[in-house]
Amino acid sequence: MNILHCDMDAFYASIEQRDHPELIGRPVIVGGLPGSRGVVSTCSYEAREYGVCSAMPSKQAYHLCPQAVFIPPHIEKYIRVSQEVFAILHRYSPVIEALSIDEAFLDVSGCHRLFGSSAQIAKLIKNDVLEETGLFISVGIAANKFLAKLATNLSKPNGLMELSNDQLIEILPSLPVSEIWGIGGKTAQRLNKAGIYTAADLLEFPRVKLESLLGSNTDFYIQLCSGQDSRPVLSRSDRKSIGNEITFPIDLSDQKEIEQLLLDLSCQVAYRLRHASLIAHTVTIKMRTPNFQTFTRSQTLQQGVDADLTIYDIALNLYHKSGLTGKHLRLLGLSCSRLLERNLEQPALFADENDILDKIIDDMKDKFGSSAIKRGSLLHNKSRNR
Numbered sequence: 508m509n510i511l512h513c514d515m516d517a518f519y520a521s522i523e524q525r526d527h528p529e530l531i532g533r534p535v536i537v538g539g540l541p542g543s544r545g546v547v548s549t550c551s552y553e554a555r556e557y558g559v560c561s562a563m564p565s566k567q568a569y570h571l572c573p574q575a576v577f578i579p580p581h582i583e584k585y586i587r588v589s590q591e592v593f594a595i596l597h598r599y600s601p602v603i604e605a606l607s608i609d610e611a612f613l614d615v616s617g618c619h620r621l622f623g624s625s626a627q628i629a630k631l632i633k634n635d636v637l638e639e640t641g642l643f644i645s646v647g648i649a650a651n652k653f654l655a656k657l658a659t660n661l662s663k664p665n666g667l668m669e670l671s672n673d674q675l676i677e678i679l680p681s682l683p684v685s686e687i688w689g690i691g692g693k694t695a696q697r698l699n700k701a702g703i704y705t706a707a708d709l710l711e712f713p714r715v716k717l718e719s720l721l722g723s724n725t726d727f728y729i730q731l732c733s734g735q736d737s738r739p740v741l742s743r744s745d746r747k748s749i750g751n752e753i754t755f756p757i758d759l760s761d762q763k764e765i766e767q768l769l770l771d772l773s774c775q776v777a778y779r780l781r782h783a784s785l786i787a788h789t790v791t792i793k794m795r796t797p798n799f800q801t802f803t804r805s806q807t808l809q810q811g812v813d814a815d816l817t818i819y820d821i822a823l824n825l826y827h828k829s830g831l832t833g834k835h836l837r838l839l840g841l842s843c844s845r846l847l848e849r850n851l852e853q854p855a856l857f858a859d860e861n862d863i864l865d866k867i868i869d870d871m872k873d874k875f876g877s878s879a880i881k882r883g884s885l886l887h888n889k890s891r892n893r
């Protein structure tokens with residue numbers, strides 16, 4: 508059992524409770540405020556008792572729990588804490604795959620001599636995180652990624668669980684398909700309609716019929732339902748994509764405003780690429796309309812990119828050709844994929860003045876935080892729009 512899945516408990520809400528002790532024991536909801544079109548980003552366990560959960564519209568959360576304290580997110584602060592947590596994880600294994608700001612897989616195969624068994628490593632991580640950040644992290648241990656994540660979910664909050672084979676045989680067959688990693692709400696509904704509610708149901712279902720429900724992922728889900736998962740823990744350099752997205756408080760249709768946001772997203776994603784010393788060969792934009800239809804447009808490039816304005820030009824072009832200009836949007840996203848280590852590719856440092864400007868902006872962001880500096884055109888255009 509060499510795979511650890513580590514996940515901070517109610518991350519944003521716990522940080523707010525830590526920093527504002529008067530909130531301890533109270534339902535806390537971090538995300539959009541009740542009057543807005545926003546959603547719940549994280550909520551404290553006290554709020555979960557009222558049925559509030561992540562990604563729920565804030566309006567609905569307010570309905571369920573009007574006495575909750577609603578707090579807008581302080582992303583800069585959460586990123587700082589996340590860096591502290593990841594620094595702790597890096598003490599215990601070099602093979603770490605970040606899943607999100609507060610969640611990661613560790614492969615501890617090579618770490619037992621130094622730190623002991625997987626369970627001992629998990630305890631060390633939990634102690635360090637609590638001592639150094641004042642926050643709880645849950646850790647699941649299993650033979651593969653799917654089962655380790657399952658163990659964490661079963662053990663939360665402040666959990667530590669090593670999923671033994673005996674437990675697995677007991678738990679897995681009756682696991683609802685909606686709890687299987689990667690099966691989203693819509694797929695789960697489709698499966699339920701076909702009479703598939705649990706992992707055991709899925710395994711008993713005729714394969715050919717299953718394929719019409721799960722498509723090319725059929726074999727993968729059959730494996731997960733049997734407790735198999737051969738995906739390795741991928742460290743940073745093996746990352747598949749880097750992206751950011753924004754859900755708007757109100758639907759947007761103004762083309763200029765959307766272009767501004769694309770520029771903003773391009774700068775954020777390009778900064779993350781450069782920070783990870785990566786170069787991208789595909790740029791994708793994602794647009795979601797008010798009726799929740801999602802559209803993506805991609806362009807694949809001969810030459811890898813990591814510059815703010817190059818990525819912006821591609822994104823802008825994709826947006827203009829998307830057929831969605833002037834249409835209302837509720838979400839806009841930008842991601843870069845087909846990533847390569849920068850040094851594997853021709854070094855293009857300081858090729859032109861844009862690269863130099865990117866470098867200066869990066870240095871400022873590193874020193875003063877990413878909100879400290881933005882491209883002049885962003886600020887200028889924003890003020891022109893208002």
Ligand SMILES: [Mg+2]
Binds near residue numbers: 514515516517518609
């Ligand atoms: Mg978490």
